[in-house]
């Protein structure tokens with residue numbers, strides 16, 4: 001029972017963290033403080049071959065990748081970029 005509770009809390013933290021990082025990326029992109037497009041493409045090419053990618057999301061942080069890469073302060077949770 002305790003393990004199930006811990007897993008549920010971890011899952012909720014994962015969702016909240018992913019949502020926060022996506023909103024931050026959107027805000028920076030919309031205010032002209034986003035990452036250069038060419039750099040976004042380079043990063044997405046790395047993510048596309050990554051074992052942690054889960055469809056359109058990063059399995060490490062829960063972010064939607066196409067949003068995450070817009071934020072110049074975002075980084076790979078496993079140090080790949």
Ligand code: SF4
Pocket residue numbers: 046047050051052053054057058059060061075076077078079080081
């Ligand atoms: S951010 Fe890093 S861990 Fe996540 S999918 Fe991209 S390369 Fe993989």
